Amino acid sequence: MGSDVLAALTAIVGEQRVLTGDAVAAVEFPWGTHAECSARAIVEPETIDEVAAILRCCNEARQTVVPFGGLTNLVQGCATSPDDIVLSLKRLNRIESVDASAGVLTAEAGVTLQQAQDAAASAGLFFPVDIGARNNCQLGGLVANNAGGNKVIRYGMTRDTVLGLEAVLADGTVISSLNRFIKNNSGFDLKHMFIGSEGVLGVITRLVFRLRATATSHNVALVACEDFDAVVATLEIANKTLSSTLSAFEVMWNSFYELAVEPQGRLVAPLEPGATLYVLIETMGSDQQQDMQAFEALLEDLMERGLLVDGVLAKSEKEREQIWQIRDEVEPVIGGSHNFDVSLRSADIGDYVSQVETTIGEILPEANVIAFGHLGDNNVHVSVGGVEWNAASIRSVEQAVYGCLEPFAGAISAEHGIGLEKRQYLPISRTDAEIELMRSLKRMLDPNNILNPGKVVDAAE
Ligand SMILES: Cc1cc2nc3c(=O)[nH]c(=O)nc-3n(C[C@H](O)[C@H](O)[C@H](O)COP(=O)(O)OP(=O)(O)OC[C@H]3O[C@@H](n4cnc5c(N)ncnc54)[C@H](O)[C@@H]3O)c2cc1C
Numbered sequence: 001m002g003s004d005v006l007a008a009l010t011a012i013v014g015e016q017r018v019l020t021g022d023a024v025a026a027v028e029f030p031w032g033t034h035a036e037c038s039a040r041a042i043v044e045p046e047t048i049d050e051v052a053a054i055l056r057c058c059n060e061a062r063q064t065v066v067p068f069g070g071l072t073n074l075v076q077g078c079a080t081s082p083d084d085i086v087l088s089l090k091r092l093n094r095i096e097s098v099d100a101s102a103g104v105l106t107a108e109a110g111v112t113l114q115q116a117q118d119a120a121a122s123a124g125l126f127f128p129v130d131i132g133a134r135n136n137c138q139l140g141g142l143v144a145n146n147a148g149g150n151k152v153i154r155y156g157m158t159r160d161t162v163l164g165l166e167a168v169l170a171d172g173t174v175i176s177s178l179n180r181f182i183k184n185n186s187g188f189d190l191k192h193m194f195i196g197s198e199g200v201l202g203v204i205t206r207l208v209f210r211l212r213a214t215a216t217s218h219n220v221a222l223v224a225c226e227d228f229d230a231v232v233a234t235l236e237i238a239n240k241t242l243s244s245t246l247s248a249f250e251v252m253w254n255s256f257y258e259l260a261v262e263p264q265g266r267l268v269a270p271l272e273p274g275a276t277l278y279v280l281i282e283t284m285g286s287d288q289q290q291d292m293q294a295f296e297a298l299l300e301d302l303m304e305r306g307l308l309v310d311g312v313l314a315k316s317e318k319e320r321e322q323i324w325q326i327r328d329e330v331e332p333v334i335g336g337s338h339n340f341d342v343s344l345r346s347a348d349i350g351d352y353v354s355q356v357e358t359t360i361g362e363i364l365p366e367a368n369v370i371a372f373g374h375l376g377d378n379n380v381h382v383s384v385g386g387v388e389w390n391a392a393s394i395r396s397v398e399q400a401v402y403g404c405l406e407p408f409a410g411a412i413s414a415e416h417g418i419g420l421e422k423r424q425y426l427p428i429s430r431t432d433a434e435i436e437l438m439r440s441l442k443r444m445l446d447p448n449n450i451l452n453p454g455k456v457v458d459a460a461e
Pocket of ligand 1: 033078136
């Protein structure tokens with residue numbers, strides 16, 4: 001069967017776009033997100049018709065298919081087995097249009113986030129999703145994961161920015177739901193079924209995004225706090241004072257900050273390391289002078305209240321970038337670590353992180369626990385490193401991180417998704433009825449279980 005499928009796929013896309021053998025093993029995962037790629041072949045369609053023909057062919061042959069975007073997901077969402085076919089979206093990389101007057105960008109799934117941001121900027125508009133992996137991650141992957149990122153507090157998750165999409169079902173049916181309007185209540189809004197479905201319900205091929213006005217003022221501050229209560233109070237006051245201009249509120253424990261600015265010395269340290277916590281606060285508005293004054297007044301107020309031990313407001317675009325780099329360049333933190341991404345009440349995050357540190361310290365004293373994240377969106381990332389990883393150490397760390405989460409009724413994935421890595425823990429965050437409905441949807445749309453099998457839910461259970 002295997003060679004028949006390969007011959008059929010070659011007939012669809014041509015020999016040059018069916019990669020096998022060493023070309024499969026040579027796939028590189030940015031940031032080491034996955035260990036290796038092992039698959040029967042990687043197929044690289046260039047058109048939607050080719051995607052549909054590939055899926056039709058694989059469905060008929062009961063051939064499993066793993067969609068590959070930019071490969072930056074952190075949950076083993078692109079894990080493959082030697083029997084899989086990889087469907088790479090990288091050649092579906094056309095920006096079809098930017099309609100500046102409607103504020104709408106239409107693009108194929110393989111366009112990178114950076115390319116979409118640049119295209120929006122060229123039209124004088126703003127693409128409202130931003131994550132550190134912007135150069136690698138693709139729009140299709142971003143939507144398949146419903147990524148969050150750095151601007152959620154202001155513009156919402158990726159879902160909130162998608163107006164329409166096109167997806168190809170497992171049997172090759174093309175569902176073109178390329179809505180371009182902010183309002184469209186004509187029956188079920190089918191795009192939501194595919195947003196955040198991690199490649200298990202269909203392959204996303206085209207997307208329509210809502211762009212926003214480009215902010216004409218931009219301010220970034222880095223502040224230091226002695227305890228988590230001060231950070232929470234700072235968030236509450238910033239939310240009230242800065243109101244709709246607040247666009248990011250990112251927290252970094254000192255362990256994160258130190259690793260980013262020392263000892264590599266790669267990054268400028270606007271504040272000395274050593275405080276308990278650091279927070280990046282950003283506003284985007286429409287009047288630089290007025291917004292800067294409001295920001296300065298806020299920082300003075302926070303200082304007077306004793307909430308900050310230190311703080312600096314960037315005075316130029318270069319300084320703003322330098323502060324963002326500290327938060328964005330997570331490679332020294334996440335590389336070789338086991339990374340978690342949980343959601344809970346912002347005010348509980350300090351206690352939660354302390355409990356995780358204590359619990360992991362008891363079972364694996366050699367472990368480093370590093371925390372950082374999008375505090376303004378109830379989201380903290382916990383990276384556990386310094387451990388020799390094997391099945392037992394992975395399991396005990398996962399149990400510690402998720403065990404500490406349960407009393408807080410938190411979510412096991414704030415934004416990274418479930419993939420293969422978190423599937424067994426899904427019942428912590430979803431009821432049996434919810435999981436069964438997810439399985440029913442999967443069975444209905446992909447009855448032969450060919451699409452990214454085993455990710456999110458096990459349809460065979
Ligand atoms: C440095 C770094 C920073 C990050 N920061 C953030 C962050 O702030 N917020 C956040 O949410 N995530 C973040 N991530 C995680 C990751 O970047 C996002 O989840 C991103 O959306 C994945 O996009 P991708 O194109 O790389 O998708 P992939 O990793 O290639 O795929 C993700 C999943 O979607 C499926 N898939 C891919 N393309 C398609 C398609 N066209 N149709 C259907 N299914 C598809 C895959 O099979 C897989 O299950 C970060 C990752 C790194 C490495």
